[in-house]
Amino acid sequence: EGADDVKDFVSISPTRFEVAKGDKQYVTVSIAPDAGVVLDRYHFSLGLTYLGFTVFQKPFCVDVFGVENFTIESGDDFVVRRCRVETILFTVKNTGTLEDDYQIELEDVPGMLVQAVPATFSLGPGGSRDVELVLSTSLNTAPDLGDYDLKIIVRSPRLAKRVTFPVTFVSSELPGESFLSITEHYFEVNAGVPAQFSVHVQNSGEEALRAVELFVEGLADNWFVVEAGAQDVGAEGESVFNVLFFVPAGEASRDFQLRATALNGESVRVNASLEVVQPAGVLDLSVSGVEFYGPAEDRQVVVSVVVTNNGPSIVSGVKAAGEGFSSQPSQVSLNPGESKSMIVSFKGEPGTRVPVQVTSSTGMLTDPVEVEVAAPESQPFTWLPLAIVALIVLLAAYAWYTNKGIQEEKNEIQPPEHFAEDDSVSEARLEEFEEEVEDKAEPKKKFRKKRKKGKKKGA
Numbered sequence: 260e261g262a263d264d265v266k267d268f269v270s271i272s273p274t275r276f277e278v279a280k281g282d283k284q285y286v287t288v289s290i291a292p293d294a295g296v297v298l299d300r301y302h303f304s305l306g307l308t309y310l311g312f313t314v315f316q317k318p319f320c321v322d323v324f325g326v327e328n329f330t331i332e333s334g335d336d337f338v339v340r341r342c343r344v345e346t347i348l349f350t351v352k353n354t355g356t357l358e359d360d361y362q363i364e365l366e367d368v369p370g371m372l373v374q375a376v377p378a379t380f381s382l383g384p385g386g387s388r389d390v391e392l393v394l395s396t397s398l399n400t401a402p403d404l405g406d407y408d409l410k411i412i413v414r415s416p417r418l419a420k421r422v423t424f425p426v427t428f429v430s431s432e433l434p435g436e437s438f439l440s441i442t443e444h445y446f447e448v449n450a451g452v453p454a455q456f457s458v459h460v461q462n463s464g465e466e467a468l469r470a471v472e473l474f475v476e477g478l479a480d481n482w483f484v485v486e487a488g489a490q491d492v493g494a495e496g497e498s499v500f501n502v503l504f505f506v507p508a509g510e511a512s513r514d515f516q517l518r519a520t521a522l523n524g525e526s527v528r529v530n531a532s533l534e535v536v537q538p539a540g541v542l543d544l545s546v547s548g549v550e551f552y553g554p555a556e557d558r559q560v561v562v563s564v565v566v567t568n569n570g571p572s573i574v575s576g577v578k579a580a581g582e583g584f585s586s587q588p589s590q591v592s593l594n595p596g597e598s599k600s601m602i603v604s605f606k607g608e609p610g611t612r613v614p615v616q617v618t619s620s621t622g623m624l625t626d627p628v629e630v631e632v633a634a635p636e637s638q639p640f641t642w643l644p645l646a647i648v649a650l651i652v653l654l655a656a657y658a659w660y661t662n663k664g665i666q667e668e669k670n671e672i673q674p675p676e677h678f679a680e681d682d683s684v685s686e687a688r689l690e691e692f693e694e695e696v697e698d699k700a701e702p703k704k705k706f707r708k709k710r711k712k713g714k715k716k717g718a
Contacts (some may be wrong), residue, residue: 328355477515576620
């Protein structure tokens with residue numbers, strides 16, 4: 260027993276026989292594939308029946324080999340989208356020494372139209388040829404989504420090979436080419452305000468779809484929440500998914516995609532738009548004064564502003580917006596209807612107009628107020644600094660002159676000329692001085708002599 264292609268080259272003899280008790284009967288199995296048999300593995304089984312009942316059956320397999328004179332090269336895996344025309348490319352190469360004719364035979368795949376281009380061709384020794392398998396399907400007649408083995412046979416006069424292409428059959432995800440559809444494509448939200456929408460997912464097929472999920476793609480994760488999880492959608496039915504959007508103030512409108520998938524691989528993807536409307540008049544900014552410091556190449560601008568919360572709720576984290584801008588205090592919170600003063604500082608180029616804005620922790624922005632950066636004022640000429648410098652110089656000169664006069668007077672004081680002594684006068688005065696000293700010393704000598712005499716008498 261086996262497939263028809265196996266029966267073409269496998270036979271047994273005899274097919275009917277009698278076996279006496281205790282005897283043996285040999286059966287010959289002949290396997291004789293000719294050149295037209297495809298090189299492949301084949302399965303068959305041998306069975307023994309008695310009076311219409313199967314009493315023995317054993318499976319066998321046989322691998323058919325041959326002298327290969329051509330090769331086939333292709334990729335490993337292929338993805339085929341439903342409702343699209345797809346191609347699978349492979350190459351046939353003649354590795355023999357003779358020219359051969361080749362033919363591509365296709366095995367039927369229900370619900371899929373397959374064509375080989377070209378279907379026949381000739382190759383000389385060493386020659387090769389690219390062949391395309393063109394596949395096309397439709398929505399209602401296509402096979403189920405999933406993995407398939409697409410098989411073909413490449414045949415030459417002396418050899419035939421079976422080639423298997425692993426194919427994954429998927430949905431194209433385009434509207435109209437899927438049993439799933441999404442009805443809502445446009446959403447309008449106010450920046451900084453949560454908004455909830457209902458998104459309807461429909462199933463146009465005749466079978467229920469299990470575990471259908473809705474995904475939002477192309478938006479920041481903190482901008483949305485899909486509240487409903489996986490749902491079953493009945494045949495020709497629909498399910499509703501709630502999507503909550505929250506877009507921070509100051510963000511622009513965006514295009515994104517909605518994607519619905521089912522457990523069996525069915526899926527659809529649609530383009531959608533998120534229109535973001537900025538809130539008007541929640542934060543108001545006014546300028547109360549502007550001051551400038553520093554030279555033109557490093558011009559510092561200090562702007563005094565008043566920020567007012569015109570909204571119904573508290574606005575926190577209010578601070579200067581933009582790179583290079585700083586505020587003092589660094590940030591403030593405003594109750595509904597409250598106003599606060601702030602200082603916004605930045606560097607600016609003289610002659611330019613710089614927009615000043617403040618923002619909140621939720622991204623809310625005020626309308627910009629332009630501040631013109633003034634150039635440094637040139638200082639008018641005045642005689643006062645020059646007069647002060649001249650006065651300091653005069654005082655210093657007067658002090659120096661006075662000092663010099665006193666020093667010269669000290670140097671000019673000398674004893675009168677009549678006090679000048681020559682050598683003779685000096686000697687005379689020295690002699691007189693010595694005589695005076697001797698006269699004064701004489702009485703002492705006499706007194707000493709008298710005392711010595713008195714001691715002798717007493718003795």
